Amino acid sequence: MGGAGTQGSAGAVGFRDRLERCDGFVICSPEYNFSTPGLLKNAIDLVSRFRPQPFNEKMGLLMSASPSMAGGNRGLWALRVPFEHLGARVYPDMFSLARAHEAFAENGKLRDEHLQQWFEDTIANFMDLVESTKHYPCVKRAWIEFLGEQADAVVTRVE
Numbered sequence: 225m226g227g228a229g230t231q232g233s234a235g236a237v238g239f240r241d242r243l244e245r246c247d248g249f250v251i252c253s254p255e256y257n258f259s260t261p262g263l264l265k266n267a268i269d270l271v272s273r274f275r276p277q278p279f280n281e282k283m284g285l286l287m288s289a290s291p292s293m294a295g296g297n298r299g300l301w302a303l304r305v306p307f308e309h310l311g312a313r314v315y316p317d318m319f320s321l322a323r324a325h326e327a328f329a330e331n332g333k334l335r336d337e338h339l340q341q342w343f344e345d346t347i348a349n350f351m352d353l354v355e356s357t358k359h360y361p362c363v364k365r366a367w368i369e370f371l372g373e374q375a376d377a378v379v380t381r382v383e
């Protein structure tokens with residue numbers, strides 16, 4: 225993928241296509257300098273230029289892992305901002321795995337049973353919400369970039 229002006233690249237088209245086929249998405253990301261890694265932000269920026277804008281009304285779950293005690297959680301808060309703007313329904317709970325380099329057992333599960341259960345519950349609860357939203361869509365959003373935006377085809381982000 226290139227810069228945000230090259231949204232027609234194969235990588236961006238593939239990402240857009242995958243988003244269109246799913247009811248919800250899960251992002252698992254490291255934290256770079258207390259924020260979102262540039263590569264991930266660039267991927268989001270690229271697909272955000274397609275119309276219809278693929279993140280709008282999509283359910284999203286955010287997860288992170290890091291060797292630090294914060295588990296990359298600050299990066300997820302930074303990630304919420306563009307997703308909220310793009311109309312994604314970002315799930316309130318997040319999962320951030322601290323001390324990730326020593327968190328896993330040989331069988332691939334987390335050594336801490338309670339943490340493993342929390343991880344599984346977070347995903348199951350998110351999937352329940354995705355499923356119910358698919359069958360009972362009750363919230364529709366009139367997406368506008370900022371109050372005062374004019375309904376001008378050149379500047380508007382309204383779909």
Ligand SMILES: Cc1cc2nc3c(=O)[nH]c(=O)nc-3n(C[C@H](O)[C@H](O)[C@H](O)COP(=O)(O)O)c2cc1C
Nearest residue numbers: 254255256257258259289290291292293294295296
């Ligand atoms: C440029 C850079 C910045 C980083 N900043 C953070 C940070 O703010 N917080 C953190 O917990 N880890 C930070 N890390 C460590 C990453 O959490 C760790 O490298 C990650 O698990 C590995 O992912 P990667 O292979 O995609 O870099 C940083 C790593 C890099 C390369």
